[in-house]
Amino acid sequence: MLSPRWKKLWRDLSAARGRMVMMVIAIAVSIFGVGTILSAYTILMREISRNYLGTSPASAFIELNQVDDALVQAVRQQPGIADAEATSRVMGRVEVKPNEWMPMLLFVIPDFNAMRLSTFTSESGDWPPPEQTILLERAALPLTNVAVGDALTVQTPNGTKQSIRISGLAHDPGLAPAWQEQTIYAYITPATLAWLGEGSTLHILKVSVKEQNPSVGAIESTVSRLSAWLTGQGYAVGEIRIPPPGLHPHQSQMNSILMTLLVFSLMALVLSAILTATMIGGLLAQQVRQIGIMKAIGARSSQVTGMYLALVAVLGLAAVALGIPAGNAAKRVPAASTPGSENYAGWIIPCCWRFATPSAAQDACS
Amino acid sequence: MIRQIQAHFHGSDEVLPVRESRLIELNSVTKAYTIGSGQFLALKGIDMRVDVGEFVAVVGKSGSGKSTLINMITGIDSPTSGEVLVASTPVHALNQEQLAVWRGKNVGIVFQFFQLLPTLTVAENIVLPMDFCNMYLARERRQRAIALLEKVGIAEQADKLPADLSGGQQQRAAIARALANDPPLLVADEPTGNLDSQTSDAVMQLFSNLAAEGKTVVMVTHERDLSRFFTRSILLADGLIVNGQAVSHA
Ligand SMILES: Nc1ncnc2c1ncn2[C@@H]1O[C@H](COP(=O)(O)OP(=O)(O)OP(=O)(O)O)[C@@H](O)[C@H]1O
Numbered sequence: 001m002l003s004p005r006w007k008k009l010w011r012d013l014s015a016a017r018g019r020m021v022m023m024v025i026a027i028a029v030s031i032f033g034v035g036t037i038l039s040a041y042t043i044l045m046r047e048i049s050r051n052y053l054g055t056s057p058a059s060a061f062i063e064l065n066q067v068d069d070a071l072v073q074a075v076r077q078q079p080g081i082a083d084a085e086a087t088s089r090v091m092g093r094v095e096v097k098p099n100e101w102m103p104m105l106l107f108v109i110p111d112f113n114a115m116r117l118s119t120f121t122s123e124s125g126d127w128p129p130p131e132q133t134i135l136l137e138r139a140a141l142p143l144t145n146v147a148v149g150d151a152l153t154v155q156t157p158n159g160t161k162q163s164i165r166i167s168g169l170a171h172d173p174g175l176a177p178a179w180q181e182q183t184i185y186a187y188i189t190p191a192t193l194a195w196l197g198e199g200s201t202l203h204i205l206k207v208s209v210k211e212q213n214p215s216v217g218a219i220e221s222t223v224s225r226l227s228a229w230l231t232g233q234g235y236a237v238g239e240i241r242i243p244p245p246g247l248h249p250h251q252s253q254m255n256s257i258l259m260t261l262l263v264f265s266l267m268a269l270v271l272s273a274i275l276t277a278t279m280i281g282g283l284l285a286q287q288v289r290q291i292g293i294m295k296a297i298g299a300r301s302s303q304v305t306g307m308y309l310a311l312v313a314v315l316g317l318a319a320v321a322l323g324i325p326a327g328n329a330a331k332r333v334p335a336a337s338t339p340g341s342e343n344y345a346g347w348i349i350p351c352c353w354r355f356a357t358p359s360a361a362q363d364a365c366s
Numbered sequence: 367m368i369r370q371i372q373a374h375f376h377g378s379d380e381v382l383p384v385r386e387s388r389l390i391e392l393n394s395v396t397k398a399y400t401i402g403s404g405q406f407l408a409l410k411g412i413d414m415r416v417d418v419g420e421f422v423a424v425v426g427k428s429g430s431g432k433s434t435l436i437n438m439i440t441g442i443d444s445p446t447s448g449e450v451l452v453a454s455t456p457v458h459a460l461n462q463e464q465l466a467v468w469r470g471k472n473v474g475i476v477f478q479f480f481q482l483l484p485t486l487t488v489a490e491n492i493v494l495p496m497d498f499c500n501m502y503l504a505r506e507r508r509q510r511a512i513a514l515l516e517k518v519g520i521a522e523q524a525d526k527l528p529a530d531l532s533g534g535q536q537q538r539a540a541i542a543r544a545l546a547n548d549p550p551l552l553v554a555d556e557p558t559g560n561l562d563s564q565t566s567d568a569v570m571q572l573f574s575n576l577a578a579e580g581k582t583v584v585m586v587t588h589e590r591d592l593s594r595f596f597t598r599s600i601l602l603a604d605g606l607i608v609n610g611q612a613v614s615h616a
Pocket residue numbers: 399400401406408426427428429430431432433434435
């Protein structure tokens with residue numbers, strides 16, 4: 001049987017049931033928040049980085065008057081260069097609604113089955129895309145208001161309007177999602193490029209450097225040596241683009257968002273701690289008289305302290321018992337429902353985050 | 367004049383023999399409260415003795431220091447200077463933890479406003495001091511509580527909450543609680559202050575019986591017509607005893 005002091009505590013607790021439940025929920029929710037954000041953070045950091053590095057991102061993109069197979073072969077032999085590949089980017093436009101156009105970035109891939117740098121994968125449909133068809137980046141499809149297999153009206157700078165069929169979808173972890181950039185990403189072969197009216201010449205040389213985890217400076221010096229060599233070979237070197245090495249295009253943006261979320265959930269935890277302190281303070285204030293009586297009839301300070309500490313411990317444990325399994329459940333559900341860990345984040349990260357940084361969420365999910 | 371009397375009693379203190387039957391002894395007890403910038407002397411040098419089995423009334427005007435005085439005896443408050451000995455224990459020298467243990471076993475306190483814990487039944491309220499002081503076997507405590515309730519005449523109220531009892535019944539329950547650990551000393555601060563005269567007579571009779579059984583009772587009271595119950599009265603005025611030592615058992 002419970003001794004009277006624990007009975008007293010229990011009855012006081014039940015008397016203030018409503019407030020106590022509120023308090024426990026407040027703490028549980030903030031524990032849940034912090035736990036979820038922390039694990040989302042860990043997963044996102046790991047997955048995004050892994051996905052991105054899995055694409056063998058190029059160290060630099062060098063714009064030239066023309067890039068052919070022989071040049072690519074020769075560049076691979078240049079000092080400090082690990083690999084090279086030809087590509088092209090063409091900015092065109094696509095009709096998404098009658099008379100409503102959106103920019104379309106076309107990536108020209110000479111050989112879809114032998115991509116070496118900044119690679120992407122087939123999501124569905126044909127691979128490689130047959131001539132006079134395009135692959136869309138999967139996040140771009142919803143913006144076009146059509147389905148795979150349907151045709152889109154596309155125009156490139158030097159071409160006329162062409163109706164082109166979507167033959168499939170690709171998944172490119174190195175890109176920002178279409179709906180954030182408001183740009184449709186598509187992939188075509190050089191033959192399709194020629195058919196669109198742009199000629200089949202490729203203009204961009206993608207290179208990667210030999211050095212592991214290179215700094216921007218190291219890449220710059222290797223690439224400028226290469227650039228000098230290219231000029232010497234009679235090529236006209238245009239813009240050279242060096243993306244932050246090893247970093248997903250939205251990594252830093254995502255880092256700051258996650259930090260913000262973490263700070264918010266920590267603030268929620270602090271707030272619930274303050275709420276708890278206030279409520280316990282209120283409870284104790286109501287009990288000052290009773291504490292006085294208990295001490296007058298022989299209760300030692302340690303006994304009284306023990307009672308109220310036990311009360312706080314019970315509330316705290318209840319909150320933890322609620323918050324931690326909830327956090328774990330949140331982690332388990334998406335793992336079970338979507339094979340592969342990539343889609344964790346889309347489920348875990350609350351909608352507000354998606355709105356705040358659609359690209360980051362999309363990247364995480366893609 | 368008061369100072370002269372005080373000086374007189376003070377002078378005679380040294381020659382009083384320490385008696386076997388002495389329970390309480392206060393020597394030159396003062397109590398100063400800090401109020402605002404200055405100090406206020408609530409007790410200005412109290413010398414007082416109480417023997418076993420006495421039923422002592424502490425009387426005096428409001429603000430004369432009655433509550434302050436008995437708080438010295440129970441150790442609820444500590445004197446600024448002087449000695450408080452209860453059953454030879456130097457109460458003034460105990461720390462808070464020692465005081466709690468000592469008080470729980472040696473002093474039963476009864477307050478004006480009964481002060482039963484509202485969420486415990488009457489019986490549980492009486493078991494509480496036994497629980498805190500770890501007195502009696504756990505399984506015998508309730509039985510003892512019921513026996514004490516029988517003694518104060520409200521055994522049938524044992525399982526009710528205090529709020530369901532009348533004022534007189536609550537005060538009887540509070541007396542039963544004061545007796546829980548069988549202390550030699552009962553201290554009460556205006557225990558009848560909130561009761562009608564008939565009920566207060568009954569409560570006084572209860573205290574009187576306890577004194578007759580050998581408990582020592584020190585009680586603060588305002589009510590003059592209760593004097594027939596006491597073996598002695600101590601009159602306080604402005605923090606000094608103005609009579610009372612005269613009725614000594616010397
Ligand atoms: N904590 C305190 N701080 C400052 N002054 C105090 C404190 N407690 C008591 N006093 C003062 O000490 C004096 C004696 O107070 P005490 O409570 O002992 O009076 P009392 O004789 O019990 O009065 P009453 O009959 O009204 O209960 C009063 O003037 C009171 O204002």
